[in-house]
Amino acid sequence: MLSLPDGDLSSPGPSPADGDHLGLRAAALAYIEARHWDILPGTSVVRADGSWRCSCTNIACEALGAHPAHRDWQKQITAQPSRVHGWWQDHPEAAILLPTGRTFDVIDVPEQAGCLALARLERAGAAMGPVAATPTRRLYFFVLPGAKPKVPEMLMRAGWGRAELDLKCYGDKDYVVAPPSRMGTGGHVQWARPPGESNRWLPEAAELIPTLAYACGRERF
Template identity: 55%
Template sequence: MEETIAAAEDSQIAGQIPQQRGDSPQETAVRYAEERHWDVFPGTWLEAVGGIPRCSCGEASCPAPGAHPTRPDWANQATGSATVVRRLWQKQPMASVLLPTGRTFDALCVPETAGFLALARLERMSLTLGPVALSPDRRMQFFVLPGGAVKVPELVRKSGWVPASLDLVALGAGAYVAAPPTRFGARGAVQWARRPTPANRWLPDVEELVSALAYACGRDR
């Protein structure tokens, strides 16, 4: 039975990612603040150096070029005020759009293959899903209600898995995710695998997703 389910899910993994709207980083950040009431803050951006995109931080070996905070106190910079958001991006229009976790949402981060497998399973089960982001480093972030990140290790164990054996990262207070249209170096832009809409304004509890995500990560090892 499990093999039949897995085969059906695998056939859905290759689905195309929806195309992104052509809004600027500032316009998109303002929309996140106004429509979703998410806190946002500007991060680094990409600069062309000899025709090659480099991170504005100046580090040639930057692990997240164009997609990380510019200052250590970034958590204090994050704001849900559209007026402040406009002012922040006026200073650097190409700054990446970063969202702090642990406030209006937490995020469960898994490898892309496991993420699509879990999406297929969750949708077939008719479970409520929040927004799901896909970054060009082949990671997916599932948005859940805030406060859920700390519950993940115990929930994974209850699902029959050893937390350390799975590539399932829970992002809560003190962490952040990059949101569309942020670009990661030459690898491309962050996209929405499941775009924020009025239908998914209410986020799921972490308990609703962990079992499917743990199973998908276990299969992806």
């Protein structure tokens, strides 16, 4: 079972008085101001007619609250606090999305494999970036940008090039859902290892891939 810390980004907590009852606006502002990360407005999960739906109004949506709110989403990426205030004031339950391929890429693995890899990496004293956990039982490992096109070669060098591993990498023109956004009907994305001063400098993907691939391989085989 994944053990999540109580800590998170150093940011103001939820403020019901100003409408930020889920703390999403505060978190989005902290990503911009404390980490210098770009953010992207997402959709939200809404309750309608006794069931959960996505605010995009597509009744067949398979990514409830987990995709951009705008079709031209790449033009909506921002690091401007004023835009964050405006969007989350009008849409207080909107997900926060983090565009990848800019400040970081993200390696996405199953939770069980990710926990095994995380334990091994920490025991070895490896440099670690932030790690997020989703309610869909996935772990997101944040690494330096530019990793996505290199991952196949990294897997090959680690001896896993021909294996069908459940390991994905998000890079240029991709995005991930950020804590504390709601994702689908299962709950909220959380930080397993929150961003802080100790992990401000992200690792190269090559430092994590051998261990992540091994952990995924154990789950696969």
